[in-house]
Amino acid sequence: MRLLLVSALLAGTALAGCAPTATSEAPAVAPVTAKPELGSFGFDAAGMDRSVAPGNDFYEYANGTWAKNTPIPADKSNYGMFTALADLSNERVRGILDEVKDDPASMVGRAYTSYLDTATVEARGLAPIQPWLGKIKALDDKADYGALVVEGAKMGVPGPFGGYVGQDDKHPDRYIFTLYQGGTGLPDRDMYLVDNPKMAAIRTAYVDYLAKMLTLAGEADAEARAKAVMALETQIAKVQWTREESSDATKTYNKYTLAQTAQFSSPTLNMPATLAALSPKITEVLISQPSAVKGxxxxxxxxxLAVLKDQMLLRSLGALSNYLPDAISDTNFAFYGTTLQGTPEREERWKRAVAFTEGALGEAVGKEYAARYFPAEYKAEMNKLVANVLDAMGRRIDALEWMQPQTKARAKAKLANFTVKVGYPDRWRDYTGLEVRADDLFGNAVRSNRFDYQYMLDKLGEPVRRWEWGMLPQTVNAYANFGMMEVVFPAAILQPPFFDPKADPAVNYGGIGAVIGHEISHHFDDQGAKYNEKGELSDWWTPEDVKAFEAASKQLVAQYDAYEPLPGEHVKGEFTLGENIGDLAGLTIAYDAYKHSLGGKEAPVIDGFTGDQRFYLGWAQVWRRNYREANLRQRLLTDPHSPSVQRAWVVRNLDPWYGAFDAKPGEKLYLDPAKRVRIW
Known part of the structure; x- marks a missing residue:
């Protein structure tokens, strides 16, 4: 699944099978009927820096004044349009929850109240987690380690491996359990292995954090034990696959029967028995990184054994820290929030309470959110935009010079099979059976984790739930799901600056139109293109198609490899390739859809800006974002998306942008026509 943002449920009708139309009649342009929320036509022109030539830095030209004048709030690692909308979403959800927090009959109210009840949390101390910690400390035989790994996974405690139930990539009509590498507490293997001062400082801080958590748990000899856990995780990091390797859908498809997983067993962990303990429905498994799992x-x-126990104890305290006293949760935040992300302060308690309630009962909250904040006219206008962009993608496929006719036919068939989901889904999840108490935050969290894990395991052997969503309607994001053959746009992203029915169409096409194109094109990016018109992982392109696509992709990789957002720190072009293709193709397709919507007429000039200029400004505006250095540094390691500045710069590959802003040779973003990357 590809996301629009960073680097994962909800009444209404999902628009299925929204294929390109056969008619050649240009779709009508939605008229501007009232003043938009931003500026005079949907763009905040006051945020521009017109002293910067667009051809030198289009991001600064479109967003420079905003960037200079917008501080990052103390409780955030970065701040931009996504976070501003997330804040709005949180405020709205808070209003919903405040209405029911004192109602004992409301499940979401009880969940929200339990998080706000700091007095009870502090008074109980570590008592709620002690029975689990006692089980870990009582472990006296490595042969019993696997049983604790299983129990921990169901509670939400990360173990040496992760696992989930999803579609079988080669048989998307059925579910399968996927196992993947785990076992480390730092966000990336490079943080253990790269020898430079920044990484060394992170490793030192991590050991200090582990030691402090052991001390807070009442454990002796904390420093030596923390170093031993660090040594174990360093050994694990050495055998883990890189993010580039782990992103390859072909390399990570490795199927085994339950009996065949014995080759991944060891005296410490019997793999068939461990998987069977997770669920008796697991009869076969996909192992994403086989050599890493063996290692x-x-x-x-x-x-x-003592080190394995200490690591599990520490991972338990960390994973469940938000439901324990502040001494524990603040220590966890000090490392993961401040040291790794640069965030000075934790969010206010109510914000964390909202996040917890959404995590536990997200669809119950989302149902009310959608009813209050996603008007029917938004859905109707969005459906028109999606249809227009899909139509443009179909025309793009027809016009491709590098794709063979037989591949084009299958690509058009794939496009015709898409399901588009807008705002919220048809069906809501049923939380019957989940126990929620107003005075038991820790218990609520663990019961919710177990409930969700079982909900996931129950999919095995069932028909694929094509009605299900992977995001909440109040989530500011969008995604493409290859096996489901779908693109999904939650309600919360369908508002300014991404989408405003009252804004100039050019801005909407440059904003949400490009997002639509981005998600559609994910189905044809470096990984999505490996899935055929049925959503099956297969080789369906001709060798000539693959060769042409890979040549263009290598150009894009090289282009992004050259970007240096921090001194000595470059964008990883290979790792971010899928998202960069999504941006390039999405903006290209959205531009075609916008021009087609004009019906052959020229767009009017508004406030001195042409239609083409407004389109590209709409694109740049959605990527307004300021980062703390630590957050940006970590993103360059772990986020498959390029930083926002570089996402705005993708315009340098598009010929119409040059005409719109008179970008000239010698300017920093200027590319000779032969060097502009053209894929879709």
């Missing part, structure tokens, strides 16, 4: 098993064997 991790060997690292577990080499480690003393």
């Amino acid at each position: 991790i098993a060997q690292a577990l064997d080499a480690a003393p």
